[in-house]
Amino acid sequence: MHITLNNLKLINNEIKEIVTKKQLKISPEIIAVSKTFALDKILPIIESGHLHFGENKVQEAETKWVNFKKQNTDIKLHMVGKLQSNKAKKAVEIFEYIHSLDNLKLAKKISYFEKELNKKTKLFIQVNLGNEQQKSGISLNELDSFYNHCSRDLSLSIIGLMCLPPTNTNSENYFKILKEASLKLNIQHLSMGMSSDYIQAAVHGSTFLRLGTAIFGERHIS
Numbered sequence: 001m002h003i004t005l006n007n008l009k010l011i012n013n014e015i016k017e018i019v020t021k022k023q024l025k026i027s028p029e030i031i032a033v034s035k036t037f038a039l040d041k042i043l044p045i046i047e048s049g050h051l052h053f054g055e056n057k058v059q060e061a062e063t064k065w066v067n068f069k070k071q072n073t074d075i076k077l078h079m080v081g082k083l084q085s086n087k088a089k090k091a092v093e094i095f096e097y098i099h100s101l102d103n104l105k106l107a108k109k110i111s112y113f114e115k116e117l118n119k120k121t122k123l124f125i126q127v128n129l130g131n132e133q134q135k136s137g138i139s140l141n142e143l144d145s146f147y148n149h150c151s152r153d154l155s156l157s158i159i160g161l162m163c164l165p166p167t168n169t170n171s172e173n174y175f176k177i178l179k180e181a182s183l184k185l186n187i188q189h190l191s192m193g194m195s196s197d198y199i200q201a202a203v204h205g206s207t208f209l210r211l212g213t214a215i216f217g218e219r220h221i222s
């Protein structure tokens with residue numbers, strides 16, 4: 001069996017076990033974050049029936065996926081990286097999900113292009129839980145008003161909250177805070193958990209795990 005497929009199967013089993021053991025209400029979906037990897041490396045898991053894939057650059061996603069998706073229409077593409085508002089139109093065209101809605105300007109652009117293209121994108125608000133200067137995201141104390149503005153005034157379909165916990169910290173506390181925030185706002189989905197902390201994320205109610213390295217191995221920066 002191909003190594004990436006084997007990795008994915010092991011992770012799927014691990015998640016099944018934790019769902020049973022902890023009696024979790026939700027079994028999270030795995031997004032295979034395929035950034036930097038070419039389609040031939042991704043094909044084995046596509047052929048096994050895996051449907052959710054993540055990218056962090058609009059340009060890379062366009063060259064890699066747009067043609068391929070015309071023949072493989074069940075595939076769901078997730079934008080997980082920082083999205084510049086001048087790429088909002090392309091992003092709405094290409095992605096079914098955007099995990100990185102992190103400012104009002106971007107929200108307005110997405111809303112505008114959704115109307116123009118007559119297309120709805122499923123959106124996650126990225127929350128900056130560590131209040132880190134270098135990271136983007138809406139701070140917790142602005143989350144309520146940002147969410148309300150996006151969903152009421154801009155008619156955006158906000159399905160979830162997303163976080164990237166500060167590196168070298170215990171992610172668990174951040175997962176708990178994001179879960180609480182989602183309950184308060186009655187938002188269904190949580191995009192949290194990466195290769196190093198996905199089991200904890202599942203335990204704390206993640207509905208979408210974003211996994212790159214754990215499936216594809218180390219990335220070599222091009």
Ligand SMILES: *Cc1c(COP(=O)(O)O)cnc(C)c1O
Binds near residue numbers: 056164194214
């Ligand atoms: C690359 C990336 C991931 C996957 O990271 P791994 O540690 O390789 O699993 C998840 N989320 C975002 C936003 C990313 O950019």
